[in-house]
Amino acid sequence: MALAAEKNQQTAGGSKMDTGGTLLTNPNVKPAMAARPGEEPKMTSRQVCVFYGQKQALFNVDLDIPSRQVTALIGPSGCGKSTYLRCLNRMNDVIDNCRVTGDIRLDAENIYDPRLDVVMLRARIGMVFQKPNPFPKSIYDNIAYGPRIHGMGATKEELDEIVQTSLERAGLWNEAKDRLAQPGTGLSGGQQQRLCIARAIAVSPEVILMDEPCSALDPIATARIEELIDELRENYTIIIVTHSMQQAARVSQKTAFFHLGVLVEWGDTEQIFTAPRDERTQGYITGRFG
Ligand SMILES: Nc1ncnc2c1ncn2[C@@H]1O[C@H](COP(=O)(O)OP(=O)(O)OP(=O)(O)O)[C@@H](O)[C@H]1O
Ligand SMILES: [Mg+2]
Secondary structure, X not given: OHHHHHHHHHHOOOEEEOOOOOXXXXXXXXXXXXXXXXXXXXXXXXXXXXXXOOEEEEEEEEEEEOOOOXXXXXXXXXXXXXXXXXXXXXXXXHOOXXXXXXXXXXXXXXXXXXXXXXXXXXXXXXXXXXXXXXXXXXXXXXXXXHHHHOOOOOOHHHHHHHHHHHHHHOOOHHHHHHHOOOEHHHOOHHHHHHHHHHHHHOOOOOEEEEEOOOOOOOHHHHHHHHHHHHHHOOOOEEEEEXXXXXXXXXXXXXXXXXXXXXXXXXXXXXHHHHOOOOHHHHHHHOOOOO
């Protein structure tokens, strides 16, 4: 199966992988479409395949991520949404047996280039997970951790400023300002998720990946995070995996529908939800399967 997929990969025209694991790009492949006329996509994927051992989880995914918009990834459980999200900041690198082929770019730069510093990449492309996962540290240190690693905030004042701004942007400052020295794990679930968003923002990323960020939250905390996502898109490019079609419709401008490891279709959220082109998309959004 892997062999057949590789063969397919090499003839598909997007890109191919050399034996050393680097990506060789075909210069003839142009981005499919820009987000707005004249604007290049923030990220592009071409012919992306992912294998866990012999099992192929994603098949030739071509997707453009527009800058400063929210792109929602939807589809039934096991269709490859998290797998695809992890490709975008090379989180799959840390999974044994996981192999990624194809071409993924951030601002036209190949993120699988072996010369690329993966730690820097993950600072540019932050991630928020399904379950809030604050470090076992104070609220302050949860936010300050990344900036310290990346040499940001040389003085105490600068670091204080980063912590405050990040918490403000994540809508948590008022609730946290009097308890900065207390453990992050002592916050409520919704507050912890905003803390994790603040932590992601603190290193000034350009892209934020969110894998079902509201699935552990109640409706009020969910609404708060959705408002936050809407505010954040002014400054960040956001990609969110969600099982809630209502949430995708509320927060995203673009939607991509995955099914059995294939990106079936993507486009403006309104189009996907009101006039899908593919009957599999139609079936999913109307609740016939999934
Ligand atoms: N670490 C792994 N090792 C082996 N197989 C994996 C691994 N992670 C995911 N898979 C498989 O890859 C496929 C895609 O999984 P993935 O987690 O990306 O789906 P998903 O769309 O995020 O599903 P869900 O909505 O349930 O989170 C599934 O068949 C899954 O079993
Ligand atoms: Mg998932």
